[in-house]
Amino acid sequence: MTCGWAQSIEQLTERQRNRLEEATERLKVLRLEIRDQQIPMGKKLADLRYESNSKERLLKERQRLRDRSSLSLEQLESQVAAGKNELDYIAGNLFNEFESSFKAALSPGEISTFGEDLRQLDLLLERVDTTEAEKISASMEQIADSLDRIDGLLAGKRYPGSALDPEGKQLAGSFIQVGPLLYFISESKGTVGWVEETRTLKPKMRSIGSSEVKAIQNLSETGIGLLPVDPTLGDAVAFAETKESWQEHFKKGGVWVIPIIGFAILSMVVAIYKSIQVSLIRQPQPRVVHEIIEKLGADDSKGALSLAASQSGPAAQMLTEGVKNAGESVELVEEVMFESILGAQPKLERFLNVIAVTAATAPLLGLLGTVTGIIKTFKLMEIFGAGDPKPLISGISEALITTEMGLVLAIPALIAHALLSRRVAGILAQMEKLSIAFVNGLSRRDVGFKAAENSTD
Structure with a gap:
């Protein structure tokens, strides 16, 4: 029994060894076949990889070309649209502007x-x-x-x-x-x-x-x-052609220039007359009053009257009246001299109101001329329209020149009236001052007489 199992084991071992050897042989053969086929297959694999890489690169290149073509098409379309817009701008705007500028030039x-x-x-x-x-x-x-x-x-x-x-x-x-x-x-x-x-x-x-x-x-x-x-x-x-003579300038002012010029001449004549009149008036010096009082104190009435009458201007009459009434009361003398001042005042102020009236009327006449000139301008605008200003110049000139002439008259007239009024007021003030000095002198004389009488008693 034991020998039979040992024989079976040996046979089995031998059989397995043979199978192992056969398998080893087949492995060697297979390895040789694989080794023989590995080089061609590697080359083929490398070729396939190279071909794959080439086709991949070709694919990428074509994709890039396709993308570039699409982008170029969009750019071309954009450039075409921009060119069309620029052409429309040139044809629609620049050419029209050029034509307008050319016509104007x-x-x-x-x-x-x-x-x-x-x-x-x-x-x-x-x-x-x-x-x-x-x-x-x-x-x-x-x-x-x-x-x-x-x-x-x-x-x-x-x-x-x-x-x-x-x-x-x-x-x-x-x-x-x-x-x-x-x-x-x-x-x-x-x-x-x-x-x-x-x-x-x-x-x-x-x-x-x-x-x-x-x-x-x-x-x-x-x-x-x-x-x-x-x-x-x-x-x-x-x-140079705009320069004109004063006759032409006045003519453009229309009909209202005539009364303005008339008032100007009247005002100028009156102002010259009054200037000469007041400039010739010489007021007596205060010492003259003292001399008259001294003569009256010395009972030299004729000398005092002669000295008073020898003075110039309205003050002479005032002093004369004062000397004539020196024997009366002081209050009466004062009233008499004040009456002389009141009598001289209208003569001194005569015609000054004419200057004042012309100074006040001239701007009103100028304003009236302005209104009539504007009315004339509107009438001309109804006929010729407002496009051409030349037909309207006559109305505008009338409106402005009358105002100018009115002011040219009013301003000197106001100045002349102010100066002459001030001069007349000065003359009257000086007369009043002389009358007060005369009355005060008489009062001191009477006081002296009374004192002398009392001392005599």
Whole structure:
């Protein structure tokens, strides 16, 4: 039994060993096969990885190109939209602004030359069936013409036309233009002058001196010469023309200037008369009163009366009346002298109220002229409208000049009245002072007489 189990174990062990050897052999063979296949498969794997990486890079590149194409398309669309907006702005705004500026820059003589072209351009731009390209092309042609115009102005040019002479007659001739300076010479070459801008459709000439006329005629005939230049472009000439004589100035003031001037003459005459009158009045010195009192104290009534009468001005009569009544009471003498002062006052103040009335009336007349001038201005506005101010100038001048004349009269009249009133008040005050001194002198004399009588008793 034991031998049988031992034999079985050995057989089993042998069988397992054989199987192990066979398995080992197969493992060796398999390892050899794997080793033989590992290199080609590794190369193939590397090739596949390389191919995968290449395709991955290609995929990324195409994705980047696709993204870039999408972005470029959006940018192009944005650029196209911005370009369209810019084109619309140029065609809709800048060209219109240029056309307006170009029209404003044209001289009166050039309006007839460029006027038809500008009118045709306006009609083309206003047509509905005109394409944007046609509008832009027409505007660019206009810009080219404006550049040619600038070249011509810099070098000087001459072109035919017609203008109104200073009397308003239309004359045919030619314009000579250098920069902003514009001259006109008629076909007969007898009428030459500056050309000024007006609100009328026709350019109007302005008269110039004989030397300037000869210079322009010489340039027109020979093409070479010196031109008279006004750097102010006519403003200096226009300013010189605003200077007017005092007759023209008064005439613009209308009918109310006549009474204002009348009051001015009256006020001036009265002021001169009163000035001479009060300036000739010489008031007696206070010592004269003392001398008269001394003569009266010495019972020299005739000497006192002669001295009082020899004085000048209204004070002489006052002192004379005082001497004549020196023998009366002091109160009576005082009343008599005060009566003389009251009698002299109207004579001194005579005609001063005339100056005061003219000083007060002149501004009212000026205000009346202002009202009538404004009414006239509104009437002219109803006829001519408010666009052109030239027809309204007469009413405005009447409104302002009458006010000016009223103030010009009132201010000196007020000053003259104040000065003359002050002078008259001074004369009356001096007379009152002399009368008080005279009365006080009589009072002291009477007191002296009484004291002398008492001492005698």
